[in-house]
């Protein structure tokens with residue numbers, strides 16, 4: 001008979017029942033949940049030899065799901081271009097370090113949004129050989145880009161429908177789980193954020209092949225033409241979703257938002273990566289983030305003080321994005337949490353900051369938790385495996401000191417983590433403080 005484990009908590013937010021369950025408990029065996037509910041109601045199913053974890057003052061939630069991570073990244077403000085210059089071996093080791101941080105922060109599933117070459121595939125191999133620990137990883141191998149396009153330096157540059165199809169097939173051969181495509185330029189110095197990168201035919205070649213193999217697709221879109229082309233190609237998730245025209249004017253476009261709703265695509269607005277930038281600039285840190293920021297600064301101001309101009313651009317961009325996100329949430333679009341850490345200044349281990357801004361944009365605390373658990377799981381095609389505490393799902397849990405339904409920031413009060421039924425040894429509270437990212441005014 002397999003070993004039985006039980007977690008008891010003061011409150012369980014299972015993401016199945018709308019109301020939290022007082023004195024909640026979950027029973028799991030072989031990494032899978034077998035029963036959950038109020039402790040008194042299920043206690044007769046607990047065997048005498050079961051391992052009991054009693055968190056009587058704490059809150060039990062499903063392990064969090066972050067739809068957008070960059071485990072190759074450093075989160076210290078350096079650009080993607082400079083990460084592209086680092087050797088693959090070093091990036092794999094950095095990713096292993098980051099993966100631990102992600103897991104310790106209560107994130108038990110991640111979707112990686114564009115690492116260099118096969119660095120993350122190598123990390124997965126290492127995890128499978130017992131050499132490293134990491135959250136469950138949904139991998140794209142490397143992003144699909146045009147020559148000089150956003151993230152092309154990570155090894156996936158193509159031209160024309162034939163090469164786009166060829167890279168798609170190569171990625172399938174390498175064992176990827178989904179395709180990430182950069183449908184517009186981005187922070188990459190040689191790219192054009194306000195222009196679509198791929199032609200419709202190139203995009204279609206990738207999404208058709210994805211459909212043939214039952215894979216999902218996601219596109220990086222910093223402007224409206226890229227969003228529109230992506231929707232025409234049947235892309236499943238729009239990342240960033242900036243409503244910019246090709247002159248750099250950012251104005252919410254209800255028609256395009258309606259099209260996103262009609263197509264059923266998920267939206268990952270990536271709000272905190274801009275706020276993290278703002279915090280760094282507030283603290284006087286001033287390295288250039290790359291092409292996107294430089295373009296913004298030159299568009300918005302010709303002032304001599306570059307730091308000030310960057311600060312203004314970052315503030316305006318964050319305000320605009322929050323406003324547009326609010327409108328998308330009001331329209332009922334499927335907006336989920338995807339942190340974009342460790343891109344730019346947003347260090348991994350702080351996924352809750354993105355959820356916090358989705359709540360600021362209009363989600364209730366409960367909807368916020370949904371956006372980083374069950375809804376994020378569904379966006380990744382993992383709705384039957386993770387994202388809620390119910391029979392048959394993976395025993396992935398985060399134990400929180402404080403209730404996120406009282407304050408969404410409490411998602412950061414993680415004290416214990418379980419992945420596939422395994423209790424993760426996170427180290428002392430003191431050591432776990434080292435990855436907590438805080439606002440400048442708290443320094």
Ligand SMILES: [Zn+2]
Nearest residue numbers: 070113340343
């Ligand atoms: Zn990203």
